[in-house]
Amino acid sequence: MSIELRAVSADDWRAWRSVWLAALTDSPGAFGSRLRDWADAPDGRWRDRLSIAGAIDLLAVDADGNAPVGMATGTPPQEREGRAELISMWVDPAVRGRGVATALITAIASWAESTGAASLALSVMPDNVAARRTYETNGFTVSEELRDAAPGGQRELVMVRKLSPDSSASALLRASAYT
Numbered sequence: 509m510s511i512e513l514r515a516v517s518a519d520d521w522r523a524w525r526s527v528w529l530a531a532l533t534d535s536p537g538a539f540g541s542r543l544r545d546w547a548d549a550p551d552g553r554w555r556d557r558l559s560i561a562g563a564i565d566l567l568a569v570d571a572d573g574n575a576p577v578g579m580a581t582g583t584p585p586q587e588r589e590g591r592a593e594l595i596s597m598w599v600d601p602a603v604r605g606r607g608v609a610t611a612l613i614t615a616i617a618s619w620a621e622s623t624g625a626a627s628l629a630l631s632v633m634p635d636n637v638a639a640r641r642t643y644e645t646n647g648f649t650v651s652e653e654l655r656d657a658a659p660g661g662q663r664e665l666v667m668v669r670k671l672s673p674d675s676s677a678s679a680l681l682r683a684s685a686y687t
């Protein structure tokens with residue numbers, strides 16, 4: 509399997525919608541949103557979601573079949589050498605364990621470095637073992653910070669990866685994962 513990462517914009521909201529609704533259906537407890545929050549969202553709300561100032565929204569696409577199989581977003585730090593955030597991480601169950609999440613994280617981390625961010629943070633449910641393992645493998649460690657309670661009542665952990673903001677890394681908008 510060969511995976512291509514594509515940066516999408518507000519005009520790609522239909523493709524993003526299909527993947528995000530699949531993510532919320534497949535993993536209802538993994539995110540701060542629920543399927544009911546987005547199922548009937550009007551076009552403008554999807555466009556707004558893909559118009560976060562300075563953010564990058566990536567779809568992982570199976571280059572053979574051209575089908576989206578994963579997603580992730582990076583939001584920029586508020587100030588130089590601040591903390592960027594990784595959100596909306598999901599991989600289709602059919603292609604898990606093949607490095608798709610790692611490819612998305614690598615691209616978002618590289619993009620975050622190019623913005624001057626000193627670190628990349630994310631929120632994860634404490635009992636989401638697969639995600640925590642994925643993030644640990646990719647250089648994140650659990651911080652002492654806890655997020656406000658999510659819809660299910662649980663408080664998410666915050667995991668952080670240090671970056672090298674002075675590196676000349678450029679955003680990797682294409683990456684490959686092979687089985």
Ligand SMILES: CC(C)(COP(=O)(O)OP(=O)(O)OC[C@H]1O[C@@H](n2cnc3c(N)ncnc32)[C@H](O)[C@@H]1OP(=O)(O)O)[C@@H](O)C(=O)NCCC(=O)NCCS
Pocket residue numbers: 535538539597598599600603604605606607608609610611631632633636637638639640641642643645
């Ligand atoms: C978490 C998730 C994104 C991982 O995607 P993935 O493409 O399967 O991850 P990768 O193949 O890149 O795996 C990265 C590492 O994590 C490990 N890992 C992934 N899933 C694992 C699992 N279920 N149990 C143990 N380790 C796991 C892999 O073994 C790999 O480590 P390795 O290189 O040492 O073998 C995917 O399981 C998912 O979409 N889950 C549902 C949504 C979700 O929880 N999103 C995160 C919200 S914070």
